[in-house]
Amino acid sequence: METATPRRMMRRRSLIATAAVAAATLTLTACAGGSFAQDPSGEASSESRAFRLGIIAPTTGVASLEGNSLVAGAELAVEAVNADGGVLGQDIELIVVDDKSDAATSTQVAQQLVRQNEVDYILGTIAGDTSVAAGSVAAEAGVPFSTVVNGTVEFCSPHFWPFGASELMMVQDLVPLMIEEYGPRVGLVGNDYIFPHTYHAVATEQILAAGGEVVAEEYSPLGTSDWQPVIGKLQAADPDWILNAVVGGDAVSFMTQASQFGLLDGRGVTGTASQQEFAPALGAILEGRKTALQYSDQTPGAENEAFVAAYRAAYGGTDSISAIAATAYEAVRFIAAAVNAADSLEAEAISAQMSQLKLDGLLGELGFRADNHYVQSNMVLVEIGEGGVYRSLEVLDVIDDATPRSCA
């Protein structure tokens, strides 16, 4: 017995090992067989299969607030498109991956989507550097790619179509309005990465053009929790209003501390911290503040009301629906329409339609400039009311951002 047991165990182990190898071989054979069976010629028989949409979003990590909004909007749109007949007669196949707002992970998951999942289109992500990382992989593989977050991504390709508002769209109408309401002295504050610097550079041009002046400009690293030195500098500069480009939890820390120090008393404040995501946390601090957004859930219209009802039904809650969720929703609908119009899953055919298509929806008449690929959509001037209600004051005209950029 004492000697038989190890032998039996060894036999059992070798049997398990053999079975495991056999199972693995069968699986690999099945996979390969499936692939060859689908495409014996080696060419993609794309029209015979479902359209595969890959979503890269930081569903965990520092930008998970925005990342989860992106996924929520996109998933809702996929349901709507599928209920409406899908893409090329089939349901969209959605693959969601988490890049944790880390550029190296974005590259990795984008490669996974391209090579392993063989997606036809990639949508995402949030931060500028992660968008560039994912976009580079998509461009190299010739897969169309779109972002939904506001701000210019320092990247372009023939198949890159960003749905988020450019910096010019965000500030062109807002800056003159703030100067008229509060005064010409402006303080700029933001996190220290690409977007806030670009946003403030474009805003500075608009401030100077409107007769204003920048009296302070401060940037803090992402993850800053104590803002008192920055608030002290802003107080010393005594601006009439503050344009902030602080994001995530930092935005809430900055606004909360600025309010506690009395920095916001009698001063205007607008910018990223005025977006819908922060209203539940900032509450009364945002009340009465104005900003320009690509979307407000209070904008009148049957289409918006239907979207709001569907969003509430799917995710519950009463907080304002974020512009990112609405933009992701519209992006998926637009992409689906482009693929249907192209009647093909080929990148060239899809991109040709992306530059020509116009789609009425939550963001007004949505389309793209063919030369620099900037999105063309309405902006909405909103006032934040009690309970975080983003009251739509005015739907602004489409801003045609002709800033030169090579997408060849």
Next chain:
Amino acid sequence: MEPLVLFLLSVFSAFGFYALLAWGLGLIFGQLGVVNVAHGDMAMVGAFLMFALADVPFLLRLLIAAVAGLALGILIERLLLRGLYKHGMLATLLAMWGAAIVLRQTAEAIFGPTPATVPPPVAGTVEILGVSYPSYRLISASVALLIVGVLVLVMYRTDLGLRLRASIDNRQMAAGFGIPTGLMITGTFAVGTALAVLAGALQSPMLGITPQVGLSFLAPTFFAVLLGRPGSLGGPIFGAFVVAVLDIGLRTLLPEAVANLCFFIALIVLIALQPQGPNWRFTIWKPQRRAA
């Protein structure tokens, strides 16, 4: 005059917070030899507790946070660390790294990614030499320093403190004298954790609370501990003061990005110059008199 007053008040506020965090971290490092990389995340737990128990009076919430911190500390020490001490510092460091990820993911699963806020119990500002400063910041820092002061007194003026210091200095010899070192270890980790949770709870009205909020506390707190002599009980307090002066001073005088760079360079230089901490023997001011 006003900029100087603002600077001093800001240093005081930052000092209180970092002293409470660093003292707990230093205690755990000195007694257990554990590099607790989850210390910042334990502060995050405290902040979220204050948010989750919004309907409970503020002071009672602080008490609940402290008790919850003790329970969390006992749980982690007994279930996670107890079996790992014999495998060395790397094993406990990796275990705490894992614990930090679990804490963050749990917070994300419960509270979601939307930043949370906690209203301060005392609103408004107080006028000090022409500078208007948020009242709660001063109260919070004062309470934090008071807690640290009481704990230092406990360490130097009570039997419990004596036993704990003996365990820190030489665990085997302390066990030989009948001191229950196992209990001391669990108790130390629980108290260190409770202090971190309490620090986060006190700081919560100034924060946009997210699962990642604790990450930003970790580096300055570690530097505060490293600036003191390893195992020193006064060292982290001194370190926290240096960190507060450097952090606020540099960020007031320089652009933020440059200030952050200079801050970490200055701390690295300080530690490189005095790898065993400063020579000021905080922990032996009483024994020295005995020797004489």
